Amino acid sequence: MNTMNYVVPWKDTLAVNNLKDIVDLEALRDELFNLSLMTDNEDETQEFVNADLFPEIIRTRDNIITPMVTQYALDIFEYAIPEIIVETNAKWIKEGEGLFPHFHPGSCLSAIFYPGDSDSGLNIFDPRGNACRGYPKPIRNRFMSAYRLSPKAGDLVILPSYLQHSVSYVKEEVRLSLLHEYYLRSDL
Secondary structure, eight states: OOOOOOOOOOOOOOOOEEEEETTHHHHHHHHHHHHHHHTTOOGGOOOOOOOTTTTHHHIIIIIIIHHHHHHHHHHHHOOOOOEEEEEEEEEEEEEEEEEEEEEOOOOSSEEOOOOOOSSSSSEEOTSSSHHHHOOOOHHHHHHTOOOOEOOOOEEEEEEEEOOOOOOOOSSSSEEEEEEEEEEEOOOO
């Protein structure tokens, strides 16, 4: 019998860490709540976070989350980021609503921070598109199903922005999160 050679050409790695012991969750929740009040909870008016109005969000992003994203790029892609541009905005989803599958075009890496617990799952889908086509359910469920995370207060998820993901229908009054989009300079 011939020996089988195996090659794994693609792999997608997420970072999932809990920061509750190193961030001020109460201050972050307050700032996010204030941001949602300023925009009348209108999701269509995604407001970029202003450092003067939301200092804890910016401090957490710049001193904790961005260094973790930089380390993620080094660990996963073996790439030391020479210069990074980040956009931060808040996302709140009301009870009974969710988000359809989407990805974040333009950015390279996404970091999603959750200041509170949520029973509404973050679902991250297999990036191989039609990979599950034709396979029996036990194989699909084991090797090709979505990865589901029910965020806990302080959770940070770092992922390549091309990974398609969705949010299950929200069960709590409102589900808050901070989204950080990282753009790597393409001319470097």
